Amino acid sequence: METQTSNTPFYEPSGDECDLFERAWKNRLPLLIKGPTGCGKTRFVAHMAARLGLPLHTVACHDDLTAADLVGRHLIGDGETIWNDGPLTRAVREGGICYLDEVVEARKDTTVVLHPLADDRRMLPIDRTGELLQAPPAFMLVVSYNPGYQNFLKGMKPSTRQRFVSLTFDFPSAAQEEAILVGETGIDSMTAKRLVSIAGAFRALRDHDLEEVASTRLLVYAATLIKDGYDPVRACQAALVETLTDDAETAVALSEVVSATFGR
Amino acid sequence: MEEYVGELWDRLITGAAERRHAAATVKLDDIAKSAAIFFRALGGDPGLGISAAPAVRHGARRRLLQRMAGSGEKVELSWRDGEVLRLPSQIDLFAEYALNRDLYFWLVALAAVETNNHRSWIVRNQQATLATLQRFPGLQSRYTRLVDALLAMRIAPHKLPADEAAQEHTICQALQRPGSVDEIMLAKRPFQPVPLWPHPNPPVNGESVTAGAGSPEQAGNAAQKKSRRKHLAQRTDVKEDKNGFLMMFRAESLFSWSEFVKVNRPQDEEDDTETAQLAAEDMDHLTIARDGKASAANVRFDLDLPAGAADDTPLGEGVLLPEWNWKKQVLQPDYCSLQQLIATDAKPCELPHALKNTANHLRRQFQALTPTRHWLKGQQDGEELDMDAWVQLVSEKNSIMPTSEHGLYRAQVNQERDLACLLLADLSLSTDAYVSNHSRVIDVIRDSLLLFSEALTATGDSFALYGFSSLKRSHVRFHYIKGFDEKYSGQVRGRITAIKPGYYTRMGAAIRQASSLLVQQKKRQRLLLILTDGKPNDLDQYEGRYGIEDTRVALIEARKLGLRPFCVTIDTEASDYLPHLFGAGGYVVIRNPEDLPKELPLLYAQMTR
Numbered sequence: 034m035e036t037q038t039s040n041t042p043f044y045e046p047s048g049d050e051c052d053l054f055e056r057a058w059k060n061r062l063p064l065l066i067k068g069p070t071g072c073g074k075t076r077f078v079a080h081m082a083a084r085l086g087l088p089l090h091t092v093a094c095h096d097d098l099t100a101a102d103l104v105g106r107h108l109i110g111d112g113e114t115i116w117n118d119g120p121l122t123r124a125v126r127e128g129g130i131c132y133l134d135e136v137v138e139a140r141k142d143t144t145v146v147l148h149p150l151a152d153d154r155r156m157l158p159i160d161r162t163g164e165l166l167q168a169p170p171a172f173m174l175v176v177s178y179n180p181g182y183q184n185f186l187k188g189m190k191p192s193t194r195q196r197f198v199s200l201t202f203d204f205p206s207a208a209q210e211e212a213i214l215v216g217e218t219g220i221d222s223m224t225a226k227r228l229v230s231i232a233g234a235f236r237a238l239r240d241h242d243l244e245e246v247a248s249t250r251l252l253v254y255a256a257t258l259i260k261d262g263y264d265p266v267r268a269c270q271a272a273l274v275e276t277l278t279d280d281a282e283t284a285v286a287l288s289e290v291v292s293a294t295f296g297r
Numbered sequence: 298m299e300e301y302v303g304e305l306w307d308r309l310i311t312g313a314a315e316r317r318h319a320a321a322t323v324k325l326d327d328i329a330k331s332a333a334i335f336f337r338a339l340g341g342d343p344g345l346g347i348s349a350a351p352a353v354r355h356g357a358r359r360r361l362l363q364r365m366a367g368s369g370e371k372v373e374l375s376w377r378d379g380e381v382l383r384l385p386s387q388i389d390l391f392a393e394y395a396l397n398r399d400l401y402f403w404l405v406a407l408a409a410v411e412t413n414n415h416r417s418w419i420v421r422n423q424q425a426t427l428a429t430l431q432r433f434p435g436l437q438s439r440y441t442r443l444v445d446a447l448l449a450m451r452i453a454p455h456k457l458p459a460d461e462a463a464q465e466h467t468i469c470q471a472l473q474r475p476g477s478v479d480e481i482m483l484a485k486r487p488f489q490p491v492p493l494w495p496h497p498n499p500p501v502n503g504e505s506v507t508a509g510a511g512s513p514e515q516a517g518n519a520a521q522k523k524s525r526r527k528h529l530a531q532r533t534d535v536k537e538d539k540n541g542f543l544m545m546f547r548a549e550s551l552f553s554w555s556e557f558v559k560v561n562r563p564q565d566e567e568d569d570t571e572t573a574q575l576a577a578e579d580m581d582h583l584t585i586a587r588d589g590k591a592s593a594a595n596v597r598f599d600l601d602l603p604a605g606a607a608d609d610t611p612l613g614e615g616v617l618l619p620e621w622n623w624k625k626q627v628l629q630p631d632y633c634s635l636q637q638l639i640a641t642d643a644k645p646c647e648l649p650h651a652l653k654n655t656a657n658h659l660r661r662q663f664q665a666l667t668p669t670r671h672w673l674k675g676q677q678d679g680e681e682l683d684m685d686a687w688v689q690l691v692s693e694k695n696s697i698m699p700t701s702e703h704g705l706y707r708a709q710v711n712q713e714r715d716l717a718c719l720l721l722a723d724l725s726l727s728t729d730a731y732v733s734n735h736s737r738v739i740d741v742i743r744d745s746l747l748l749f750s751e752a753l754t755a756t757g758d759s760f761a762l763y764g765f766s767s768l769k770r771s772h773v774r775f776h777y778i779k780g781f782d783e784k785y786s787g788q789v790r791g792r793i794t795a796i797k798p799g800y801y802t803r804m805g806a807a808i809r810q811a812s813s814l815l816v817q818q819k820k821r822q823r824l825l826l827i828l829t830d831g832k833p834n835d836l837d838q839y840e841g842r843y844g845i846e847d848t849r850v851a852l853i854e855a856r857k858l859g860l861r862p863f864c865v866t867i868d869t870e871a872s873d874y875l876p877h878l879f880g881a882g883g884y885v886v887i888r889n890p891e892d893l894p895k896e897l898p899l900l901y902a903q904m905t906r
C-alpha cells in the first residue's frame with residue numbers, strides 16, 4: 034500500500050472504507066457510495082485514486098445528462114465528423130477510475146449504459162461507432178448519490194443498484210471532524226471543537242427545520258474564513274446559517290446557536 | 298368624585314409600583330418559531346410545542362409600593378412537560394430589549410438540557426446551567442449579564458428578615474457560581490421568583506389538560522381568539538345525574554366562576570365569550586370536566602352518526618389499521634377501523650359557473666405540462682447530428698461564407714410526467730367554519746378539488762381524490778371521490794359537490810389508507826397531497842401530542858414506501874407542528890384561505906415540475 038504523500042488529497046478515514054475500496058478495485062467490482070452532501074465522498078474517491086496511482090475521470094451528473102454525454106458523440110470538424118470519446122469511454126480505454134457523482138440526478142435511461150459495464154462482462158458497447166470495448170483490469174466504476182429523504186423521488190433503479198458493492202458514508206464523528214478541520218485548514222483545535230458543536234446542533238434539525246444540514250465541507254469553509262482572521266460569528270453566519278436556510282426565523286434560531294457557541 | 302379620585306390614585310400607585318419596561322418588551326409570539334428551532338437544535342425533544350405559561354402567584358415578599366398597588370403578585374415562569382415547553386408570554390423584566398430577548402433564549406437553552414429529576418430544584422438548575430454553559434461557551438457572557446441585571450433588581454438580602462436573607466443569599470450564590478450550592482434552607486415565606494430558572498414546582502405535570510391545547514374542533518366559530526396562553530387545568534370528574542336546570546351558582550363574581558359545577562347548558566356562554574375570556578385570564582385554575590365540556594374553552598360535542606339510511610353508502614368491508622401510541626412507543630395493530638364511503642345522493646353536475654373562467658385559465662396553463670418527448674433541431678449540443686443543418690452548412694460553405702453559427706445537433710427533450718397524485722382532503726367538522734362573509738372552509742375545499750381536477754385532467758397526470766373524517770377509532774370515514782382508474786366526469790364533480798363537514802380528524806389512519814392506495818400506482822413520482830385546516834384530533838386520546846406523533850409515524854411509513862407526502866394547510870398556527878410532521882419544505886401554509894382554490898393547482902405544478 035502506498036503511503037499518503039503530499040500529492041494525495043487529505044482524507045481522514047472513519048472506518049475500513051479504504052480497505053474495501055482497494056479490495057473492490059483489485060477484484061474488479063464496481064462501487065456505490067451513498068451519503069449526505071459534503072461528507073467526503075468525492076474527496077475519498079480522489080484520495081483513493083491518488084493512493085492507487087490511477088487516473089480519475091469524474092462526471093458530475095445533472096438531470097440533462099444523457100448517455101451521449103457519458104459515452105461520446107460525433108463532433109463536426111472541417112468537412113467531416115470526428116468521433117469524440119465521452120469520459121466513460123475514455124476511462125474504459127485508458128483504465129482508471131470513472132466516478133459518476135450524484136448518479137441519480139442523471140436521466141433514467143443514462144444509467145442503463147452502465148449495466149454491461151457494471152457486471153462481470155465489463156463491456157461498453159458504443160452503438161454509434163459499432164465498437165465494443167472491453168474494460169481493462171485497472172478500470173473501476175464508482176458511483177455516488179445522496180439518499181436524503183427529500184431526494185427519494187430520484188432513487189436508483191433496483192436493477193442498477195444490484196450491480197454494485199455499496200458503502201455508506203455519514204458525517205464523521207465529532208473527534209474525526211475536528212481532526213479534519215485542523216488537518217484541512219490548520220485552525221486551532223478549540224475553534225474546531227466549537228465549529229463541530231455547531232454542526233452537531235444543526236444536524237439535530239434534519240427532517241424538521243432544515244432540508245440539508247451542515248456538511249463537513251461547509252465547516253471547512255467556515256474554518257477557512259476564521260483561519261484567515263475573519264470574525265468567527267460572522268464566518269459561521271456566512272458559511273453556515275445563510276447557506277442552509279432562506280427562512281428568516283430559522284436563520285435567527287441558527288444564528289442564536291452560533292452566538293451561543295462563539296458569542297461574547 | 299369619589300370614584301374619580303379613586304381611579305387617579307389607582308393609576309398613580311400602579312404606575313409607581315410598576316417595575317416592568319413596556320418599551321423593551323419581547324413577546325413570545327414574535328420569537329416562538331425561532332425559539333422552537335433553537336430548542337430543537339440544542340437537542341430538545343422535537344415533538345414539544347411551545348406555549349405561553351400561565352401566571353402563577355408566587356407569594357414572595359413584594360415591595361411596599363407593589364403591595365399598595367396590588368401588583369406583582371403573579372409571575373410567569375417557564376417549565377416543560379411531556380407535551381409543551383412553556384415560556385412567559387412576554388418578557389419585560391429588564392430595561393434593555395436585548396436582555397429580555399437573551400432571557401428567552403437562555404430559558405430555551407436551559408430547557409433543552411435533560412436534568413436529574415431526583416435532585417432538588419436548586420441543584421437541578423445549577424447542573425443545567427453548568428451543562429448549558431459547557432456545551433455553549435458563548436452563552437457565558439450572556440449569562441453573566443443576565444445574572445448581574447437580575448441581582449440588581451432583587452430585594453437585597455440585608456433588607457430582609459434573617460431567614461429570608463439566608464435563603465436569598467443562597468439563591469444569589471447559586472446564580473453567580475452555579476454548582477456551588479448543594480441545598481437551600483427554605484424560609485417561611487417563599488423566595489422571590491427566579492426568572493432565569495424554570496418553575497420550582499410546575500403546577501400540572503404528566504398528563505396535563507390544557508384549555509386551548511388539543512383544542513376541540515371549532516364548529517362555526519372562525520372569529521375565535523387564538524391565545525397561546527394555557528391555563529392551569531384541574532381535572533374534575535363529572536358527576537352524573539345532575540339536574541341541568543338547577544341553578545347552583547351565579548356567574549357574577551370571579552370566585553363563583555371558578556367554582557366548578559357541572560351544568561348541562563352547553564350554550565350558556567355563547568353571548569359572553571369575551572367576558573369569559575377576561576375572567577379566565579384572571580383565574581388561577583380553570584376546571585375542565587373529563588368529558589371535555591370546558592367552561593371557558595369550546596364545547597366539544599359527541600356527534601351522533603347519521604342513521605344508516607341517511608348516511609353515505611359503505612364501500613366494501615371496513616379496513617383495520619394500526620395506530621402509533623407514543624406514550625408506550627408501540628404500534629398497536631388493528632387499532633382503527635376505517636370504512637370507505639361513497640356519497641349516495643351525488644348527482645352528476647357541471648362545473649359551477651363561477652369557477653369556469655379560472656378553470657379555463659388553469660387548463661391552458663396546465664396543458665403546457667403535458668408529456669412530450671421530442672427532438673429539438675439546430676442545437677449547439679445534442680445526442681445526434683442534425684443532418685439538415687449539416688448539409689446546409691456544407692453547401693453554404695461551398696458557395697459563400699457561412700451566414701450564421703448553426704447548431705448542428707439534435708437533442709431529445711424528455712418531459713415525461715411519470716407521476717401519480719392522491720389528494721386527501723380533511724372533511725372534519727372544523728371545515729364548517731366561515732373563512733369570510735360568504736364561504737366556509739368546506740366551500741373553499743370543494744372549489745379547490747374542482748379546480749385541481751380540471752388542471753390535472755389537462756396534464757393527463759393520474760390522480761385520485763379522497764376525503765376523511767373520523768369519530769373515534771372505531772369509525773374512520775374515508776370518502777371515495779375519485780379513484781385512479783376513474784375518469785374525471787360529471788359523476789366525480791357531483792361527488793365533490795356533495796362533500797360535507799362532519800366529525801373529527803384522525804389523520805394517521807387516513808394517511809395509512811391513502812398510502813396503501815397510492816403505493817399500488819406504479820409511477821416514478823407518487824405524491825400524497827394532504828389538504829387540512831388543523832391539527833390531528835379526535836374525541837378519544839387522539840389529541841395533542843398523541844395525534845401528532847401517530848400522524849408523524851404514518852408519514853414516515855409513507856416515505857418509506859417511496860411516497861412524497863406534502864401538506865397544504867390553512868391553519869395559521871401550523872408552523873408550530875408541521876415541521877415536525879412534514880419537515881422543512883414539506884408543507885405550505887396558505888395565509889388567506891380564499892386563495893386556496895387558485896393556489897393549489899399552481900403548487901402542484903411547482904412540485905411536479
